[in-house]
Amino acid sequence: MTLREFIDEFADDGHTASLSIVNSDQPPMVAQMLESLFDEQSVSVSEVSRVLSDSNVVQLRRDGSVVAESAFSDVRDSILAVNSDIYITGTRPLSEVETPEVVRNLEGTRFRVRGYPAGTKGKLLLIEISRYIEAMALQHGAGELHTGFQRLSRITDERGTARAYEQLSQTDLDLHVYGIGDPRPFDTWSVAVHNDDVPEIRNGWFVVFAPPPDSEAEGAALVAITEDDEEWDGVWVLDADAARQVASYLCDEHGAA
Template sequence: MSLTELITGVEDHQKTLTIFNAGPTAAEDLRERFADRNVHVQTEQTESGRPGEFITLSEDTEVIAAASLNSFTDALNEGRQYITRDNSPYVSILDHLDETMFTSWSIQRMTAASREIEDRAWRVGQGTLHAGFQTLSTLQGELDLYERLGETDVDVHAYAVPDVEPPEYSTFSLHLERSNEIADSWFVVFDGGGDPTQKCALLAEEREPREFYGFWTYDESTVDWIIDYLEETYGYLEQ
């Protein structure tokens, strides 16, 4: 299985957000928020109107998470849409929205999501981080950040197609690959630094010019699979 096939497998599993006992405005707001995600948003009413406004997340016919509508929308309003975890009430929904496809993400949104993972690796301060930049010219714009990250105890690996001369670098490992998969893929993957709860990954492919389709996850087995695949497929290092 390739990185593209993994993305396609996630794409085939659509989830459903059901909003109970709320007016049409709430539904339209969430439809707009999730317009770029492979999530179906629908509304329902309980016969009694109780227990108030709440939301469920389901896959196929199974409900996998629930939360009050207010706690969920408050989290979204605070911008907690990427790879974050704590003990807040909304976590049960957002945790299960990892590995849900996003569509047509811009460079700006991909960069913001990548920063979440890079920051997590920085805070943990150890472990291994794998990052795919598509091309060396893209890596050049991130060189200072990745040199600083490589100065920590994090083992940093960067992957890119050589479209320019390699830059000078000293604190991370560079994988130069003349591969369509590397040219088309944007990924940032952190192994958690020994803490499984810190594992996370962003994986996407460029299907349209500068528009990316993919998913983020902190599922341990998915993160492990991506890392194993990268190491087995692109293990050779350019010196």
């Protein structure tokens, strides 16, 4: 098994997902922001009116059935009205991450997103889910968290990221970070640093929280791969067994600290 094969395994390509903005009184431009976020994805977005539904909500449907609903304001504030700087600078700490249910439950949906300058907002979906998984790990404070940064310097260069991982290292989590570069800046942290200079680590973006074996806590894994550092092919899953499977693979394949 490889990270690429995990993406293929977790992707639920046999079912369709769609988002509906229900009974909206938002300005057209705001609704269009949600549409543009998923413009190149397999998730369709539409505006609908429903007599028996609340106003200004976003509904997630799978194969035509509603499986999640969030206030439009929550989706706007967490994804549409922000950029990645809120996490890079630490403006939004992990303790304040509140990922809307309709975004979380897009698990199994395969995303191909591009970062700046090739794209604009699409990569924010993967960033938001990354922070959601990190926040989940911080809340539980035990289990394993494995994160791939491609370059270890990304952790210390982004003060918000550095602050988050220093905080995570002070819990009872078995914390692992992966990337190429100098591991010495992390000598004072309780963290295992894996700087295996291989394509999967150079090109892999993953955040995996595996709860302790005796825990009934939810686990989660985001796995994405790039070939050019511009376009990412990825998926996330909210499942403890799946997360433990990825964590075990990472330890076996890249576990030498």
